[in-house]
Amino acid sequence: MAGLLLALDQGTTNTKALLVGRNGEPVFRKSTSVELLQPRPGLLEQDPLALWESVREVATACAEWARAQHATIDGIALSNQRETALAWWRDGKPAVNAVSWQCQRSISVCERVAPYAETIRERSGLPLGTLLTAGKWAWMLEHQPRMREAAESGDICLGTVDSWLMWNLTGGKEHVTDASNASRTGLVHLATVTWDDELLRIFDIPKRALPRICESSGCAGTCTTIPELAGVPIVSLIGDSHAALAGHGRFDAGSIKATYGTGSSLMMLTEGRVGTDVLARTIAWSANGEVQYALEGNIPMTGSAVQWVGEFLGLADPARDVAALAETVDDSAGIVLVPAMVGLGAPWWDSEARGLIANLGRFHKAAHLARAAINSIAFQVADVFAAMEAACKINLPGLATDGGATRNKMLMQLQSDLLQRPVHRSACEDLSALGTAFLGGLALGWWESFSDLAALPRESQTFSPTMPATRRDEMYSAWIDAVSRARLRTD
Ligand code: G3P
Secondary structure (H helix, E strand, O other), X not given: OOOEXXXXXXXXXXEEEEEEOOOOOEEEEEEEXXXXXXXXXXXXXXXXXXXXXXXXHHHXXXXXXXXXXXXXXXXXXXXXXXXXXXXXXXXXXXXXXXXXXXOOOOHHHHHHHHHHHHHHHHHHOOOOOOOOHHHHHXXXXXXXXXXXXXXXXXXXXXXXXXXXXXXXXOOOOOOEEEHHHHOOOOOEEOOOOEEOHHHHHHHOOOHHHOOEEEOOEEEEEEOOOOHHHOOOEEEEEEEHHHHHHHHOOOOOOOOEEEEEOOOEEEEEEOOOOOOOOOOEEEEEEEEOOEEEEEEEEEEOOOHHHHHHHHHHOOOOOHHHHHHHHHOOOOOOOOOEEEOOEOEEOOOOOEOOOXXXXXXXXXXXXXXXXXXXXXXXXXXXXXXXXXXXXXXXXXXXXXXXXXXXXXXXXXXXXXXHHHHOOOEEEEOOOOHHHHHHHHHHHHHHOOOOOHHHHHOOOOOEEEEOOOOOHHHHHHHHHHHHHHHHHHOOOOO
């Protein structure tokens, strides 16, 4: 067997590894779970050493498999959960637990920097909120005076998950992050792709403690710490949502994908700067000296809305049982669920909104609520899709989809019906790993250009709209009406 690329995808709940051949096809996969810690309600952390150990475990398993096949591993490509904040001493010991991207602890920082919200959005492209890595680092430095001193003297390294893994893969030689991960911190100037002095001043983060920013595709360092992979170059670093977009193999402006997980993320490649108040502007990736920009809309509750309804109904296997129950009825019989239990994300950005079950009648059964939960995913994705079209003033031809919930055919069909556009569901379950392998392969010269990547064979299933437009409009206006009621303040 010829050379292979080892793609590693470090996520919030698991770490996956994929061996990819020169035809772009995965030949072997391995995964392991990682733990999310909740020291107090609202606080979410992960053990940095456990994250690294999970990567080492799956990478070693892949290297052993490749050796048994007499195949070489030509490069390592990395994708990762974004925005999670880490800090470690120069001897490699974590200074604190990793602060998860979902953690709300930086609310006080957000309040402090609120007067600069417009400057932050203008320069970094991101709306101010607890998601930004900058606020989590600022929180750490504010709460641990020893860490602030060490950050200023260069004795501590700040980084995102990619930087932490790179530090460990290279035995502390590289303190580096890629353009896509850096663009999610809230500290990078989108136009120059450098740490922005004004943003660093606002959040009070010493530049000295931050990693250098490299291209997403290109050699970022060499592995020295996993014996089976010693000497193998690390040829791609990229955030997972961005990597999934690359994994769909669509690289033209207007290419758009939705990843369906606990929450959902829609990302669309753009040409030049797009003005928008309801979506984040971000860097999709950088390669061969060029930066590709994107718009992103994050929805906090999609898969977790289904889980919530399952728990609410007391079902044994909440998410699975809701999906099965929803299949037993033709529709939700008018029920609309707005899963705003933690507020609404893009495009509404209303942290005060609260969950709502609208239009309940005496005849409704649990199955109708289950169906409304599935519908709520499709409605929320359709809202962000419409915001993308409005921001770019274009008519998008369709939507590429990935993630666990896309296995639900009913959801994919409804998504297509609501958008009145085709929905292309990827057959690959490890799209982020595949996407980073694509960018790594570009760096290795396996593929010459993005057109070569777009031409690689890939499997997907297309769902085309079948619902009459009048029915679609009726359903969508019931949704919009319910959203406006979920946003009514009652206090
Ligand atoms: O922005 C957070 C996102 O990157 C997390 O992804 O796959 O770990 O849920 P995941």
